Amino acid sequence: MNTGTKLIKAHVGAFETFRTYHSHLELRKSFFDFFQSKKHEIVKSASVIPLENDGSLLFTNAGMNQFKSLILSSTEPRRVANIQKCIRAGGKHNDLDDVGKDLHHQTFFEMMGNWSFNDAFSKEEACKFAWDYLVEVLGIDSERLYVSYFGGIEKLGLPEDRECKEIWKNIGVPSHRILPFVAENFWEMGAAGPCGPCTEIHYDRIGGRDASSLVNIDDSVVEIWNIVFMSNVRDSSGKIYNLGRNHIDTGMGFERLLSVVQNKNSNFDTDVFIPILAKISSLTKKNLKYNGSVSSQEDAVFRLVADHVRASTIAISDGAIPDGTGNGFIVRKMMRRSFLQGNSKLGIDRFGLSDLVPTVISTLVGVKNVYSEVEKSSDKIINIFKEEETQFWKTVDKAKKMFDVGANENKSSTISGRKAFNLFETYGLPLSVTIEMARNLGKEVDEKEFERCQLEAQKLSQKASQFKLPVFAKDFPTHSDKEKYSYSFENGRYAFSKVPTTILQVYQNQEKVVVLKENEKGFVVLERCQFYAEQGGQKSDIGKLLADGRNVFEVESAKKLDNGSVTVLFGRALEPIQKDLRVEQQLDEKRREGVMKAHSATHLLNWALQRSGLGNGQKGSSVDCNRLRFDYSTGDDSLDKSQRTEALKHLEHILNEFIMKGGLTSVIETTLEEAKKIKNLQSDVKEDRIGDSSVRVVTLGSGVNVSVECCSGTHVHDVSIIEDVAIMSDKSMGQNLRRIVAVTGEEAKKCREYAEKVFEELSSTEFKERNKILKVLKRNLFSETFLYSRRLIGSLFLLPIRLGYRL
Numbered sequence: 001m002n003t004g005t006k007l008i009k010a011h012v013g014a015f016e017t018f019r020t021y022h023s024h025l026e027l028r029k030s031f032f033d034f035f036q037s038k039k040h041e042i043v044k045s046a047s048v049i050p051l052e053n054d055g056s057l058l059f060t061n062a063g064m065n066q067f068k069s070l071i072l073s074s075t076e077p078r079r080v081a082n083i084q085k086c087i088r089a090g091g092k093h094n095d096l097d098d099v100g101k102d103l104h105h106q107t108f109f110e111m112m113g114n115w116s117f118n119d120a121f122s123k124e125e126a127c128k129f130a131w132d133y134l135v136e137v138l139g140i141d142s143e144r145l146y147v148s149y150f151g152g153i154e155k156l157g158l159p160e161d162r163e164c165k166e167i168w169k170n171i172g173v174p175s176h177r178i179l180p181f182v183a184e185n186f187w188e189m190g191a192a193g194p195c196g197p198c199t200e201i202h203y204d205r206i207g208g209r210d211a212s213s214l215v216n217i218d219d220s221v222v223e224i225w226n227i228v229f230m231s232n233v234r235d236s237s238g239k240i241y242n243l244g245r246n247h248i249d250t251g252m253g254f255e256r257l258l259s260v261v262q263n264k265n266s267n268f269d270t271d272v273f274i275p276i277l278a279k280i281s282s283l284t285k286k287n288l289k290y291n292g293s294v295s296s297q298e299d300a301v302f303r304l305v306a307d308h309v310r311a312s313t314i315a316i317s318d319g320a321i322p323d324g325t326g327n328g329f330i331v332r333k334m335m336r337r338s339f340l341q342g343n344s345k346l347g348i349d350r351f352g353l354s355d356l357v358p359t360v361i362s363t364l365v366g367v368k369n370v371y372s373e374v375e376k377s378s379d380k381i382i383n384i385f386k387e388e389e390t391q392f393w394k395t396v397d398k399a400k401k402m403f404d405v406g407a408n409e410n411k412s413s414t415i416s417g418r419k420a421f422n423l424f425e426t427y428g429l430p431l432s433v434t435i436e437m438a439r440n441l442g443k444e445v446d447e448k449e450f451e452r453c454q455l456e457a458q459k460l461s462q463k464a465s466q467f468k469l470p471v472f473a474k475d476f477p478t479h480s481d482k483e484k485y486s487y488s489f490e491n492g493r494y495a496f497s498k499v500p501t502t503i504l505q506v507y508q509n510q511e512k513v514v515v516l517k518e519n520e521k522g523f524v525v526l527e528r529c530q531f532y533a534e535q536g537g538q539k540s541d542i543g544k545l546l547a548d549g550r551n552v553f554e555v556e557s558a559k560k561l562d563n564g565s566v567t568v569l570f571g572r573a574l575e576p577i578q579k580d581l582r583v584e585q586q587l588d589e590k591r592r593e594g595v596m597k598a599h600s601a602t603h604l605l606n607w608a609l610q611r612s613g614l615g616n617g618q619k620g621s622s623v624d625c626n627r628l629r630f631d632y633s634t635g636d637d638s639l640d641k642s643q644r645t646e647a648l649k650h651l652e653h654i655l656n657e658f659i660m661k662g663g664l665t666s667v668i669e670t671t672l673e674e675a676k677k678i679k680n681l682q683s684d685v686k687e688d689r690i691g692d693s694s695v696r697v698v699t700l701g702s703g704v705n706v707s708v709e710c711c712s713g714t715h716v717h718d719v720s721i722i723e724d725v726a727i728m729s730d731k732s733m734g735q736n737l738r739r740i741v742a743v744t745g746e747e748a749k750k751c752r753e754y755a756e757k758v759f760e761e762l763s764s765t766e767f768k769e770r771n772k773i774l775k776v777l778k779r780n781l782f783s784e785t786f787l788y789s790r791r792l793i794g795s796l797f798l799l800p801i802r803l804g805y806r807l
């Protein structure tokens with residue numbers, strides 16, 4: 001027999017035992033049905049935007065994120081199953097730069113999983129469920145399945161998981177396909193915290209062979225199901241203890257399983273991607289086709305566009321908005337990458353990708369309202385795409401002009417890396433475009449310098465992610481909130497007490513250290529903490545720790561540990577500091593006062609928007625020293641530009657009247673139940689908050705018209721302290737969604753004075769000259785008043801309000 005026939009035979013053999021085809025809708029349904037029949041509660045996917053308290057995470061990136069509190073503190077047995085939307089982009093699990101290059105990386109994916117909390121089912125049941133679902137329900141050929149289990153680590157006193165091995169034997173898996181592994185089969189949540197052995201089911205994509213030596217080695221054998229037996233806990237010194245109760249956490253990538261049941265080699269060949277790739281093909285001018293090749297650059301862009309538009313669609317439907325920070329920045333980056341690459345590599349029209357959104361949505365809806373929120377917000381998503389496309393190409397064209405000016409003046413044959421980086425940072429112009437433009441002029445870009453600039457910028461932005469600490473809130477006594485609200489008003493200014501306390505622990509580079517040396521950066525946990533940690537949109541306090549009156553630690557930011565009861569300070573030691581040192585806390589008072597003004601002003605803005613009928617509820621906010629950003633829904637909104645300008649002028653007027661009138665602030669603590677009964681409460685009381693039994697209700701102003709909101713932020717004691725609010729911009733962020741940027745206190749005064757000056761100057765100028773002057777003035781305004789906020793560029797509104805112009 002020649003080898004050709006052998007090959008055909010092998011294929012036919014494999015084909016005969018083949019599993020049933022399931023569409024992605026059928027697969028979802030069968031999963032839910034199966035676990036429902038096993039008495040599991042089917043839980044909806046949590047939002048991909050994590051709850052505000054989980055400071056370290058940009059996006060929900062694993063099925064278990066929403067169950068953390070159940071794992072750490074519950075005792076009640078529960079069986080749960082869900083399919084969780086996950087995004088891995090930015091932060092620790094960053095798949096962004098790999099997407100497109102191979103056949104499997106995705107930023108957005110779905111994670112199927114079932115859980116047993118507090119011994120709700122046994123190890124044996126967990127394995128049996130998994131096996132039965134794959135083999136009995138999906139009809140996957142059991143001959144192609146391999147299982148791995150934990151082989152033990154003697155050093156840590158962790159024995160081989162023989163029980164697990166026996167379970168698989170009893171299920172009927174032949175011994176040579178039950179394989180022990182060590183590192184691969186011990187799961188940990190972090191450097192400290194819950195952990196335990198796990199067992200995995202692997203699938204051989206080729207079949208008709210013994211692939212046991214290829215498990216965890218070769219890409220043709222893929223892991224499809226991971227079952228974690230969470231029975232241990234590791235403390236911060238590295239020791240492992242018994243958790244005292246058992247949880248089981250299982251996870252299975254939806255798209256990968258789909259590729260298995262649909263007999264495809266890649267997730268991109270399954271029916272969740274095929275319609276998207278076909279639509280992309282129809283958007284390309286040359287009618288290019290996706291061929292699933294790893295080496296073709298065009299295919300890579302097909303995959304990148306499909307993935308990024310999918311991820312952005314999901315993120316926006318859960319409330320993310322493309323902008324300059326946090327997860328909004330990642331969404332913007334993904335959208336812009338797909339616009340640029342789609343246009344330059346596939347010839348898609350500049351404004352073509354918003355047309356792809358409906359197709360993406362059609363692949364996500366359809367069964368049991370799994371992602372009904374995506375369908376509901378489809379108009380909003382499409383509009384945000386359109387706006388982002390317009391904005392992006394505008395900035396690219398602008399950046400190109402900037403580039404041309406610089407490049408023509410510059411006689412050398414190299415474009416500096418710093419300049420390329422500035423174009424990237426300011427206009428979002430990717431390096432590849434700058435290189436292309438330079439090439440057209442016969443020049444080169446100093447890419448090394450670009451990288452250095454990028455590294456510098458990364459170091460600055462790493463501050464946020466450094467809050468991943470090998471500690472848990474439970475390792476420390478709870479911080480009382482009282483300290484951060486303790487301040488008095490004396491002689492026309494706020495006085496903040498310098499609360500004395502003791503340093504409980506210092507950390508450097510994620511590790512506990514005895515001493516944080518002079519000039520070293522690190523974390524400090526105090527016994528009592530007065531610093532406000534970033535929460536509810538309000539930025540954190542900064543300040544100092546003093547020992548014997550000397551400044552020993554510069555506090556640069558403050559964040560909350562996992563469940564929010566402990567605050568960690570990040571900053572730089574000016575003198576060596578260590579555990580047990582007595583210190584006094586000194587807030588940056590001017591900044592805190594500015595933040596309080598802006599926060600109270602945010603509540604008033606919300607109140608005035610609702611009262612005037614312009615706004616219909618808050619959608620998000622960010623509060624910093626004397627400035628604020630407020631996103632709101634508009635309801636049915638049919639105002640034209642001039643009507644809106646008038647309405648905003650009026651709104652600003654109402655706000656400032658309220659402030660002038662003054663009125664003492666009242667804060668009461670009450671139960672969630674009682675708060676819900678308050679008639680004119682403006683905030684939506686979050687029902688899903690776990691463990692929040694009491695809420696603070698903040699009332700601003702006096703008389704009948706008062707603003708009442710639930711809020712944990714810090715506020716002025718009397719609204720008259722705000723002095724002034726000036727609205728700087730109000731722009732559309734999508735359908736029925738707008739964003740106001742405003743400044744308060746001194747900043748507002750400065751802006752107002754400047755605008756008056758401009759107004760005077762312009763009214764005495766010939767019409768023709770006005771535009772020229774405006775341009776110069778606009779530049780001055782930014783350099784004088786808004787050096788700190790580049791984000792305001794392009795959204796200046798105050799001048800037009802006053803002048804009746806559009807800049």
Ligand SMILES: [Zn+2]
Pocket residue numbers: 536599603709710711712713
């Ligand atoms: Zn508030």
